[in-house]
Amino acid sequence: GAVVSQHPSRVICKSGTSVKIECRSLDFQATTMFWYRQFPKQSLMLMATSNEGSKATYEQGVEKDKFLINHASLTLSTLTVTSAHPEDSSFYICSARPLVEGYEQYFGPGTRLTVT
């Protein structure tokens, strides 16, 4: 149990286009989902926290107009990178916090975004 999936696992897009990444909790409902960004050989940096049905809370320095987060249901959150540029290339990882358990958090496998 407690599986989180991400789609796509890898995506290549051209500079200036937008790309959407999905994060799904497959066997549980998630009140809260988190989006992280990981640069090569570096740690994870929290980008934003999203709660179902409300606006996401962005960490300092993260452009909310560039990284659009939608958490429309208890099992799905999406991250849209708008007008992507090569510097947005990164590994994006989501995690989900179950509605019932409260404090546990489960990570998705990540999405590798490459902007050319």
Added chain:
Amino acid sequence: GDSVTQMEGPVTLSEEAFLTINCTYTATGYPSLFWYVQYPGEGLQLLLKATKADDKGSNKGFEATYRKETTSFHLEKGSVQVSDSAVYFCALRADSWGKFQFGAGTQVVVTP
């Protein structure tokens, strides 16, 4: 603010060697502490955790003890295998809302 410091890698070991990865933290209150493992090209997998002082987390031969007096949560394994080659992240979670603070990660390379 809260922070996690872990030893830099890469750590290169021979199979069956003893592994220690040091992790210390700074936090107000009483955080929960975690070790996550990331295999190449994959996301994070929870390896073990401890939620209060003196707790010992263990899994797959790995152990770590929550030491409040030294603010540490060092990861150990007595005999590593090639399949243990990965990046290991120490992390803390200071509140129930679930925001993690990760260390920089330590790459471990185990050679046959």
